[in-house]
Amino acid sequence: MSDDDKTPAREVIADYAQSHFRYFRTADGTVYAQKNGHPVARPIRSQGTTGSHRQELMVGLYRDGRGAFNGSAIKEALDLIEALALTENVQPVHIRVAPGFDGATWLDLGRDDGQSVRIHPSSWDITVPDPREVCWRRTQLTGELPLPAKNTDGKGIDLLMRLCNFANAETECLAIVWLIGCLGPSVPVPAPFLTGPQGAGKSTGGRMLTRIIEGMSGDLRRAPKDEESLIAAVAAGWVTALDNLSHVTPDLSDAMCCIVTGAESVKRALFTDGDVFRVGYRRPLLLTGIDVGVIRPDLADRLLPLRLERPKVRRTEAELWADYAEVLPVVLGSLLDLTVRVRAMEAETPTDLRMADFAHLCAQFDAATGLGALPAYRASLDDLNDDVIEGDLLAQTVLLHAETIEPGASQQMTSTEWLACLSRLYSGDDCRPLPKGWPTTGKVLSDRLKRLQPTLAARGVLVDAGRTKAGRYLEMTRALPPAPHEQARAF
Known part of the structure; x- marks a missing residue:
């Protein structure tokens, strides 16, 4: 056969690839390859050292007797396939948890055979998802989960609580509701903050909660030093667990708020002048630490404090984790059973809480179990508000001034007048100096x-802004105390 009659290598590769893989694009234009009949998709441009589509294609060609091809031919074939795939329908890819058809949700078990858990309104089962319903994206952070056990009668939850050192039943309820929330792709959940004295097993408890969702390879990490590194780690997994926090900087606090409720990062694409790529993320976040100092109010609204206590009997690491690995299938099965029960419940959504989806999930949990997750969640937020106030001298001064206002009455002043008023109140008769960080202008005070x-x-102190012909003002109102029947309904 003459050279002119030979089929170019790039055409051989392209024909083989299109017959063995399905190629599609996501909303951001990234092209993925999905082996026929398998739910796991890989970006075709990935140059990873293990598990990249390029390697997958090379191995398939060699094992099927098509030959070994050089990198240039494979690149040319993938360039053609990428161009063709940009005209295909858009389909999202998901890490660990995904929405499905008919109100179902999916949990990726991280297995090579693609078996996953389908959680539908009436039950759950283990199956391989249709590739057109769910496309899994896996990274090095995607660990393997065991096959969950059926018919556990809820004993897995009790086994888990015996291994953890939660301080009381209310804390246990909140931990379970958080785990149920992690199985929902559309429910923002607050970040559990595991606290307690030294030796209470905060890191161990954090690992146990994380590994129920991420598998035995899931672990805690130190907080990255910059936001870009944190976003990269968050985007590559589902549950992000940060260990032993002792201080939360304003930048890290803002990044955590974005992670919990969702945000998007836009960066310039490599080797281009004007193209960009988008990274959207909203992930469950878990934190551990004894004390992180002053907590900013917007982060406090997104935290879920879980207190632990020191165990009375110590166990070796090897013994503890061997027991955990043994009961993990039962724990996961019980959690899935409870998730189905909770999702089937009808409950009113509390309208006064920032994380309304999680509050609604707590109400559903209470309806399904008869426990008190929602009151415990409210109490935890009250405790966090106390922490914010104790760490903010301006807040303390505002509450002190509010005591001079009659209940139901309000007071209006410009921001500059308020600054002078609050500064005089803080300094007092002894003219003590204003603390570091005290507002220096009316604009700074208004923002704070x-x-x-x-x-x-x-x-019970409402602060609002307004404008008249004379200019802008700040209004402080002292709310009326709730009526007795409203207090009873709140609890």
């Missing part, structure tokens, strides 16, 4: 009060 609005409102 806006951030403190939810915290102050929880203590």
Whole structure:
């Protein structure tokens, strides 16, 4: 056969690839390859050292007797396939948890055979999802989960609680509701903050909660030093667990808020002048630490404090984790059973809480179990508000001034007048110096009060801004105490 009659290598590769893989694009234009009949998709441009589509294609060609091809031919074939795939329908890819058809949700078990858990309104089962319903995206952070056990009668939850050192039943309820929330792709969940004295097993408890969702390879990490590194780690997994926090900087606090409720990062694409790529993320976040110092109000609204206590009997690491690995299939099965029960419940959504989806999930949990997750969640937020106030001298001064206002009455002043009023109140008769970080202008004071609005409102002090012909003003109102029947309904 002459050279002119030979089929170019790039055409051989392209024909083989299109017959063995399905190629599609996501909304951001990234092209993925999915082996026929398998739910796992890989980006075709990935140059990873293990598990990239390029390697997958090379191995398939060699094992099927098509030959070994050089990198240039494979690149040319993938360039053609990428161009063709850009005209295909858009389909999203998901890490660990995904929405499905008919109100179902999916949990990726991280297995090579593609078996996953389908959680539908009446039950759950283990099956391989239709590739057109769910496309899994896996990374090095995607660990393997065991096949969950059926017919556990809820004993897995009890086994888990015996291994953890939660301080009381209310904390246990909140931990379970958080785990149920992690199985929902559309439910933002607050970040559990595992606290307690030294030796209470905070890191161990954090690992146990994380590994129920991420498998035995899931682990805690130190907080990255910059936001870009944190976003990269968050985007590559589902549950992000940060260990032993002792201080939360303003930048890290803002990044955590974005992770919990969702945000998007836009960066310039490599080797281009004007193209960009988008990274959207909203992930469950877990934190551990004894004390992180002053908590900003917007982060406090997104935290879920879980207190642990020191165990009375110590166990070796090897013994503890061997027991955990043994009961993990039962724990996961019980959690899935409970998830189905909770999702089937009808409950009113509390309208006064920031994380309304999680509050609604707590109400559903209470309806299904008869326990008190929602009151425990409210109490935890009250405790966090106390922490915010104790760490903010401006908030303390505002509450002190509010005591001079009659209940139901309000007071209006410009931001500059408010600054002078609050500064005089703080300094007192002894003219003590203003603390570091005290607002220096009316504009700074106005911005600080806006951030403190939810915290102050929880203590019955409402701060609002307005404008008249004379200029802008700040209004402080002392709310009337709730009526007795409203207090009873709140609890």
